[in-house]
Amino acid sequence: MRRLITPALLLLALLAPSAALANKDGAKHERPKRHLVWVYDDNGDGKLDEAERAKLQADKAQRKTARKAKVDGNHDGTISPEERAVAKDVKRHQRAERKAERLAKFDGNKDGSLDATERARAKAAKQAAFDKNKDGTLDAAETTAARAAARARVQGK
Numbered sequence: 001m002r003r004l005i006t007p008a009l010l011l012l013a014l015l016a017p018s019a020a021l022a023n024k025d026g027a028k029h030e031r032p033k034r035h036l037v038w039v040y041d042d043n044g045d046g047k048l049d050e051a052e053r054a055k056l057q058a059d060k061a062q063r064k065t066a067r068k069a070k071v072d073g074n075h076d077g078t079i080s081p082e083e084r085a086v087a088k089d090v091k092r093h094q095r096a097e098r099k100a101e102r103l104a105k106f107d108g109n110k111d112g113s114l115d116a117t118e119r120a121r122a123k124a125a126k127q128a129a130f131d132k133n134k135d136g137t138l139d140a141a142e143t144t145a146a147r148a149a150a151r152a153r154v155q156g157k
């Protein structure tokens, strides 16, 4: 009996620390998405050091401020529940629109979602938009432009 229980306990012991860590750290120290690491990794070492992370946080803060100013319709410095509801509605609408646009472009088999192949195509199209000389790869200048565009998105521009 003991032998049967042990692996389960071991599994629990292995799972528990990571769960606890996730709770403790919460969203504040969330690991940046791979895409964001690529955008903010100025020295190209594949990870974000403190200065690079600070830039990401600053850009996020900028977006937050810009968004708040936009949401605060009567400019009284606070977001009323009504203003919040309107903003939520707008956001939902924009998201639905973006999704519809993406599906219209890349949902080849028209099943209403993007499978791996279709997603890959969407990604390739996104990259192709920055491949100005159409040689199939992004050179340094093209990569810089792509990163700048991604940064502008993080800033909410």
Ligand SMILES: [Ca+2]
Pocket (backbone or CB within 6 Å): 040, 041, 042, 043, 044, 045, 046, 047, 048, 049, 052
């Ligand atoms: Ca870095």
Ligand SMILES: [Ca+2]
Pocket (backbone or CB within 6 Å): 107, 108, 109, 110, 111, 112, 113, 114, 115, 118
């Ligand atoms: Ca599909």
Ligand SMILES: [Ca+2]
Pocket (backbone or CB within 6 Å): 130, 131, 132, 133, 134, 135, 136, 137, 138, 139, 142
């Ligand atoms: Ca190119």
